[in-house]
Amino acid sequence: MIKRLFDIVISLIALIMLLPLFILIAIAIKINSRGSAFYKQTRVGKDGNEFELFKFRTMYINSDRAGLLTIGSKDYRITSVGYWLRKYKLDELPQLLNVLKGDMSFVGPRPEVRKYVNLYTPAQLRVLSVKPGVTDWASIKYFDENDILAGSDDPEDMYIKVIVPSKISKNLEYIDNQDLFMDLKIILSTIKRIFQ
Numbered sequence: 001m002i003k004r005l006f007d008i009v010i011s012l013i014a015l016i017m018l019l020p021l022f023i024l025i026a027i028a029i030k031i032n033s034r035g036s037a038f039y040k041q042t043r044v045g046k047d048g049n050e051f052e053l054f055k056f057r058t059m060y061i062n063s064d065r066a067g068l069l070t071i072g073s074k075d076y077r078i079t080s081v082g083y084w085l086r087k088y089k090l091d092e093l094p095q096l097l098n099v100l101k102g103d104m105s106f107v108g109p110r111p112e113v114r115k116y117v118n119l120y121t122p123a124q125l126r127v128l129s130v131k132p133g134v135t136d137w138a139s140i141k142y143f144d145e146n147d148i149l150a151g152s153d154d155p156e157d158m159y160i161k162v163i164v165p166s167k168i169s170k171n172l173e174y175i176d177n178q179d180l181f182m183d184l185k186i187i188l189s190t191i192k193r194i195f196q
Helices: 002-032 080-087 095-101 124-129 137-141 145-150 155-177 180-195
Strands: 038-044 050-056 105-107 133-135
Touching: 002 050, 002 080, 002 095, 002 105, 002 180, 050 095, 095 133, 105 180, 124 155, 133 180, 137 155, 137 180, 145 155, 155 180
Parallel strands: 105 133
Antiparallel strands: 038 050
């Protein structure tokens, strides 16, 4: 209850304060490439329920048909404006709307697409027992995930066999020890990592 109240109040305040930035980013995206300024993708949330996750569009339209994983910060599908949005995680800002709606929380396991959730073991599925989040310990650990994948001979295989299990392990630790103080620590650590 306290966590949900925190999510509502902070996301509402943040959306109001960041509205001018949202407008500037949307204009930059529209000038840089054709298509909508926003991007929606179906993700799996709490209890396996699907929802539409919002982001600023960082890729050319229909680029996700070439694959769900982004490989390296210089992926040819990423627009020039999208590169900077991704670098500073600004593309994630529209997820404040998901938090306000109740699809997500500020802190929790990052929501995955169905394709990869279908590969979870029964033990790993426990990660769906809580609301997904905008950030978590795994997001901080794998802040440069795209570049890590770019160094692999088989990025998707590495993602499935190495990165996903590692992320889920961190997320299950969070689920077993979560509280508001830990959430605040994760949020502050995320902000610090972005500015580093």
